[in-house]
Amino acid sequence: MKGCLLFVLNTHMPFVRNAAQPHSEEENWLFEAITESYIPLIEALSGLVRDGARFRITISLTPCLVAQLADPLLQQRYLGYLEDRVRLAEREMARLGGRPDFLRLAQMYHQHFVRCRRVFAHWNHDLTAAFAFLRDAGCVELLTSAATHAYLPLWTLYPRAARLQIQLGLQQHQAVFGERPQGFWLPECGFAPCCGRSPGIDELLQEEGIRYTFLNANGILNGHPRPRFGVHAPVHSPHGVVAFGRDWGIHDLVWLEDKGYPGDPCYLDGDRDIGYELELEQVAPFTHIDRPAGTGIKYHRGKRAGGGAYDPDAAFRRCDAHAQHFFHWCQERVQALQAWMGRKPVLVAMFDTEHFGHWWREGPTWLELVLRKLVYDQQTVELVTASDYLRQYPVNQEVTPSLSSWGYQGYSESWLMGRNHWLYPRLYRAIERLDEFDAAAGIAEEALRLARQQYLRELLLAQSSDFAFMMWRESSRQYAEERVRGHVENMEAIYAQLRRGEFDRAWLGALQEQNNIFSTQMAENFL
Amino acid sequence: MNEYPDRAYFLPKDPHWTFIWWHVSPETVERVGLEGGFDPLQAQWTLRIHDVTDILFDDTNSHFHFDVDISPEIDHWYLEIWAADRNYCAQAGFKTAAGRFHPAVTSNTICLPRDGPSASNEESWTTLT
Structure with missing residues (x-):
């Protein structure tokens, strides 16, 4: 083998559970991700395991996603979502009976929804078990992340808050998957070195025994001193955490619509959902939403192909060609880099899992084809996890990585700008008030704990x-603002009760029922 | 949560852009005026940005500083800083007609990232233990 390819799939969903409101658009974000990405990915990787393919891939599962995958209410609601989709596909098969090109697509969706129901039942409605199976099969290395996917460079001003995010993630991973991960996915690849009273994020990870993480390319390339091998070998941070850097060439091929594979005209046009194209009364009985909303059923190929009926067979052939292209591209790249470096380079391919399936429908198929080709058809590129690579190359250059993220322009712009900066002073103040809970006296211990x-x-x-x-994106902006303001108001109300020395236990109980994340970890570890 | 203590938060966005938020209570405004012997209503609200790279800042020893006049009605500012890869802190306060600056609140220190590759190619290598 001449070099290594390290796939990292970041699997994340913000906490969209809303116990008080079934059929919310936001809960559908989770259900769409399960249907279009998580289950297809689990099926693809399980198929490889079944065939005895010796592949290695890294999957990070964020704690707020894990909490929702394991939540009985959401599991029940997902079954209802699938039932509605099966019925909608049946209705579509009846509606499109006279149009064979479209009828076969309705049948394709029907089969897919039925298959999702079967896979979901196979794992007893808890997909965390499927990821544990893939880990136990020796093919997948699982990582955790910050508890609620906080962008850590903006929280290290209050190290206690940043530590809580990291510690809770590790504790949940231990509880659900029975092990403490060696690696940690930094939300948005957000990294900041030590500065003033703010600890470096590598220091916070090192405190918890984390050995490695992943950064955007500029975090490594602008590190100090200059990294000799760029992003093609990991670096040791000042606190001994190893950082791997993202390969931009792979990013462009696999991510970009204009330059990369996903924009191919053969592929499905993900924007043309029948939820927005049919009359509301044709769709609302299945979405239970009184305005146009996504259904997951889309019939048209890419705009550049004229938008006709999607042809799954043509898309598969194109997918195979793209997998072949990627396979050769990686081979050529590692050969060239190996000759220059004198050691095996590592190409780090980092993506959101939702890219494969939800955003790029053919993505799971492409990924499976790539993995099969790499396992069976060549001896140049070795599929590795970070742990595998570090076993081969434990000696790496000492570099202090730079402030960086995989967001817009590589820094903090997306999370700190005119439309969202208001939340930081409010939440910083909320963090400071935690001290008053610690110092509270004369309040019943159980009530104070809750x-x-x-x-x-x-x-x-x-x-x-x-x-x-x-x-920042002005996408679901109102929902995002309401969520943050709502959480701030809830903190204000709890704080006001603390100041009065008396808690409204019924109200707190109802609030806990609504925002129930990390109940186990909270009860066991924090007060 | 309107009861903020005096605070100034200084956050880096990228190698050249920063965000500053501050809150100075009316009591602090009055105290700074009394201690400095000036009328805050007649003084100019000012942000003073200090380069504090590699020093323990004591209000007076920054490598250099520059000032930005601000309106008393605002509580935040986005500020471009020309020199990346340096450490800075910000003070919100008053500048009197005589040109003397009286800080009311001092921020945390920020470290602006480098805006390109490091000039240093000194190498040391470590074994992961």
């Missing part, structure tokens, strides 16, 4: 990078 736990939950949920990002 109040503090709920205060922490509200704080953690408000810290999610997703909300600041939605405000």
Whole structure:
């Protein structure tokens, strides 16, 4: 083997559970991701395991996603979502009976929804078990991340808050998957070195025994001193955490619509959902939403192909060609790099899992084809995890990585700008008020414990990078603002009760029922 | 949560852009005026940005500083800083007609990232233990 390819799939969903409101558009984000990405990925990787393919891939599962995958209410609601989709596909098969090109697509969706129901049942409705199976099969290395996907460079000003995000993630991973991961996915690849009273994020990870993480390319390339091998070998941070850097060539091929594979005209046009194209009364009985909303059923190929009926067979052939192209591209790249470096380079391919399936429908098929080709058809590129690579190359250059993220322009712009900066002073103040819970006296211990736990939950949920990002993108901005303001108001109310020395236990109980994340970890570890 | 203590938060966005948020209570405004012997209503609200790279800042020893006049009605500012890869802190306060600056609140220190590759190619290598 001449070099290594390290796939990392970041699997994340903000906490969209809303116990008080079934059929919310936001819960559908989770259900769409399960249907279009998680189950297809689990099926693809399980198929490889069944065939005895010796592949290696890394999957990070963020704690807020794991909490929702394991949540009985959401599991029940997902079954209802699938039932509605099966019925909608049946209705579509009846509606499209006279149009064979479209009828076969309705049949394709029907089969897919039925298959999702079968896979979901196979794992007893808890997909965390499927990921544990893939880990136990020796093919997948699982990582965790910050509890609610907080963008950590903006929280290290309050190290206690950043530590809580990291510690809770590790504790949940231990509880669900029975092991403490060696690696940690930094939300948005957000990294900041030590500065003033703010510890470096590598220091926070090192405190918890984490050995490696992943950064955007500029975090490595602008590190100090200059990394000799660029992003093609990991670096040792000042606190001994190893950082791997993202390969931009792979990013462009696999991510970009204009330059890369996903924009091919043979592929499905993900924007043309029948939920937005049919009359509302034709769709609302299945979505239970009184305005146009996504259904997951789309019939047209890419705009550049004229938008005719999608042809799954043509798309598969194109997918195979793209997998072949990627396979050769990686071979050529590692051969060239190996000749220059004198050691095996590592190409780090980092993506959101939702890219494969939800955003690029053919993505799971492409990934499976790539893995099969790499396992069976060549001896140049070795599929590895970070642990595998570090076993081969434990000696690496000491470099202090730079402030960086995989967001817009490589820094903090997406999470700190005119539409979202208001949340930081409010939440910083909320963090400072935690000290007053610690110092509280004369309050019944049980009530204080419950109040503090709920205060922490509200704080953690408000810290999610997703909300600041939605405000920046002006996509679901109103929802994001309402969520953050709601969590801040809940903290204000709990704090006011603390100041009065008396808690409203019924209200706190109802709030805990609504925002129930990390109940086990809270009860066991924090007060 | 309107009861903020005096605070100034200084956050880096990228190698050249920063965000500053501050809150100074009316009591602090009055105290700074009394201690400095000036009328805050007649003084100019000012942000003073200090280069504090590699020093323990004591209000007076920054490598250099520059000032930005601000309106008393605002509580935040986005500020471009020309020199990346340096450490800075910000003070919100008053500048009197005589040109003397009286800080009311001092921020945390930020470290602006480098805006390109490091000039240093000194190498040391470590074994992961």
